[in-house]
Amino acid sequence: MKNLIYVIPKENHSDKDIKEILLAHSEVKFVSLVGIDLSGNDTDERIPMTIFLNDISGFAKGAIQTDGSSVVFPGIATLNNAKTDMLADFDCNWFIDYNYENIDFETKLPVGTLKIPCLLLHNNIPVDSRSILKKSINCFKTTLHNLFKEYPSALASFDFSYEDIDEILLTSATELEFWVKTPNDDADIEELSTSQELKEQYWSRLKGSVRTALEQCLTLMEYYGFEPEMGHKEVGGVKAQLGETGSLTHIMEQLEIDWKFSDALQCADNELFIRNLVRETFRRNSLDVTFLAKPVQDVAGSGKHVHIGVAVKLKNGKRVNLFTSTKKHFLSTIGYASAMGILKNYEVINPFISPTNDSLRRLKPGFEAPVCIVTSLGHSVDVPSRNRSILLALIRDLDNPLATRFELRAPNPHTNTYLALATLYMGMLDGLVYAIKNNKCEDDLLSELSKAPGEDSEYLEKHRAYRSEENVFDFYTDEDREEYFGKAPKTIYENLLGLDEYPEKLEVLKAHGVFTPSLLNSFKMAITTRWVTEINNRILNAYAEEIRNSKMIHTPEKALDLDLANWQKINDLRHFIMKDTYSKTSLFTKIKEASKVENYKELSALQLELDAQMEELRLCYSNYKKNLLDI
Template sequence: MYKDLVYVIPKEKCSEESLKKILAEHPEIKFVSLVGIDLSGNDTDEKIPVKLFLEDINTFLNGAVQTDGSSVVLPGIASLNNAKVDIVADHEVNWFVDYNYEFIDPFTNKPVGTLRIPSFLFHEGRAVDSRYILKNSIRHFKNTLLDLFKKYPGSLAAYGIKYEDIDDLVPTSATELEFWVKTPDEKAVVEELSTSQVLQEQYWTRTKGAVRTAMEQSLLLMEEYDLEPEMGHKEVGGVKAKMDESGRLTHIMEQLEIDWKYSTSIQAADNELLARTIIKETFRRNGLDVTFQAKPIDGVAGSGEHTHIGMAIKLKNGKRINLFTATKEHYLSVIGYASVMGVLKNYEVINPFVSATNDSLRRLKPGFEAPVCIVTSLGHSVDMPSRNRTILMGLIRDLENPLATRFELRAPNPYTNTYLCLATLYMAMIDGITYAITKEKDEDALLDELSKKPGKETDYLEKDRAYRTEEDVFEDFNDEERVKYFGKAPATVYENLSAFDKYSNKLKIFKAGDVLNDKLIESFKLAVTKRWITEITGRIIPNYSDEIRSYKMLHSLDKALDLDVSNWMAINNIRYYLMKDTYTSKGLFTRIKEAIEAKDYSKVSMLQLELDAKMKELRELYASYKKNLLDI
């Protein structure tokens, strides 16, 4: 830590006068970066010298800075022949200074800093970025709900207020980060990791060595940025590290989690982006690699990023009221019930924005507490808050603190685009709220509808589905029952995106208020499809090829038993099935590549599922084969 560094520029000080003063007093801040978020969640990071920034500060702060849109993910919008994108600074959130602790300015003896200004991306005069989509969804949510309160004053009676008492609606959100950390170029055996996980040998145990140092440094640095960290701890995954001759810990492979305080929704998403950078860079400076992948290791717990969402009324007298908290003997208020119903009814078209990569869907499989079913849990009784970790959308309640009532979406992962995730949640929530208020539904009617059994017809939720359970989704329902009650979870990126066509009638909730139009949805779909295909051809197949080639015959012919020979023959058959082409047949890799070239994405999806199943079978066979050998 360095003294006298400025880490945060609060929104109240984002004016030209304040910035000139701050930059003059802190010559270690050498660069400015305008940070826009494209539809894939990538953040722009250009280095503009402070001198140039100050020469034209009015344009940077109040105008539009042009950039090449071909460098951001906006397919179908910013094309090569129409690529100009304008970046516009956002003055309604905090700005941060990012420091390079490996580059010390010799004149100030401080690390060189870059002022990162959260911004919006405009193409042909229209905002096309993730941050603005979230901002627009909040605007639509607020305007719609305030109009409903005005038209249906009875909807406020439960809170004991009138429409004229309201000053504002305040959306709040919070995320946390789970991540794997390891020493570079070292691998742990999956079986060892799996055993440690089942025995819960790592969960909430004491951190040591470089991991402890990096964790503590990260938490302290987050405090400097006013992120208000609440906790850092070990998660369920990991194995015990080893010690080298000098007493240093090596062979580190651990799963960690860091949490911080909630904020307003756009600020919360910005804070998460900053937290990821702080954590990754801090651990790297301590010689550790961090991955925020959702499922970096098959067969071992993945990393989630539970997304919390709340909504409060700010009154003119300064008081705040949680809109979700029940005022009677209920789990939730009318708006609370309606919000969760809106999300669950429309989750098929929300899901592509939450889980948009191969990696994310590897995590969302039955087991490991993965939330694969569109279902909520409220609790066995009003005075006993739910602790069900197998559902998609959980209700978080503190009986002693009404302001703490909120929802937790359990499906997101550390690389989920939080801006789009929150935006689509708000649009679904206001759809449910509109139904409840205009139909003048009370808490009992909404609870009854939310708790309905499959086959029961209701006014809002779909007839053939169930939406609430207090049971364990994986232990108390078989595969057939899960699909019947809660729907079939998508297994590939293509299956997930197909919901846009299969449930096209549900897309109208996003288009209300022009928050997400057809062009933006199509651009998002194109971006996700391109990444899906590119990952298969550029990473998954090459990585699997290397893995398959590493599976070699280990037994000697003179000592081998019939079981060893049989095991190896089964292994080799799969290796050939996956990789080898002949004059009469083609390997699975080739068939996938041909389907990609033909743009037969339905076939690619089907073959990808077969590929994953075959690789799982191959790994299990090879592990059994090795265990039966005495001499390797």
């Protein structure tokens, strides 16, 4: 393993360096350009290394093309205009992806593929997720730089001036949670739920192939320079069983892996590569990995908390965290303003954070998943605390000022990190423009961020509250939560409505051309199509199998009146959900009909009704089985 090369850093991307490195490592036989479409899908191909080495500069100019209709750019790359250029990005790290099941005959080493992040251009215009993030980063840095120059008082609380700034730094990190299981083995949902409630799995000892795979992942991450910080069990899972051969079977566990922060673009690249590394490493250990946000009903889903920070590098080499206050405050003016920008504009950020059916299933009260647009700063400035019931958490370490940052708790493993970060930075920038141009101090911003519902404010909405140090699920009623923090969307249709109902907030994303109208329209089309397709081709099929498996299991001669009544209720639900008659249309058919005529408002309402009916069916069937002596 030590003979392999794992990364070509951006400092070594001259033609000369690239050739020297790759010619010395003939086991790296292919190149793959990695573009990210608007749904977060990454491209993968195998280009022989000789083609790349013969025309390295050509790859920087778009020497490779793809069929844009095969990736997700609806309304942009169409069937009659599908050519999309793939432009290699030389300003980031390149990783080598090794196939440990394909050993090169000459070198006796695994065959490697050089993964090069790229931009996707249609009609010479960047249209991919990566390019959107790059534009948002440039916009944020340039605008903030100009604001500091025009309003030097914005830096009054720091011990440096505008002239001392060498570079503005955007730091980011993600945490990756996932479920792992042995193929074809399913655990009982009630057993999983009970284990979760008893906290039997969280931080418990790893065993067998799960331990091996996780340790291999962490070791490989070190080789790649990701600087892993921890891998551990999460709250979900059950105790595995010991098979006849001595190996563990019926594995069903939830894990988390964390690694060191980096700049925003590299953060998104790192996470994309690590996700594939995890999946392949566990597969080599005969384990399935799923990054679904809610793979098991009524059991904890998987999150991907996104950490964001802003710092400056001074000309003397010193690094200063712009979120850390030098006064008796939770945050600096930059920190308060950034939080306010995210919270105020979250209705147009949320569609990019939770764009799938699966993601919204995770965001429900009771599973420590955030449903309210609210932050928490802590009970006191002197003693940092953590409120796990809110959307935007402040992370502080009094002994390490550089660690001050925000943690967005809503993303999941399939959230497109490129677009998520892009929208967050644009939201933060809106708050910063307000605070700096209006010469707001820490006291002003803390007061506005802590406002009560109905209290006047200059930037935040009057009828809303934005901060709570309480457990928002226990302290407030459902009605109070909606009134104070906004109504959480329950379907993709409801989530996408934010892009139509808040045009003034949408302008925040469109500032400086970061999100163009065509990109926003393409994103909406892509997410809507996926929503409808998943409902009709996955959710209905999965529910149909579940309904068919909810069979009568009692024998009439041994059944009591309660058993008969229980079964009758179950059978009525089965028919209502799935079975058509001449006089009645089932929920399934209503959903298909609403999809066909593109009545998305009706489809959204029917989806909620279907989920409620399925939940009722599961409960009834569980009670029915528990009352039977003979099954």
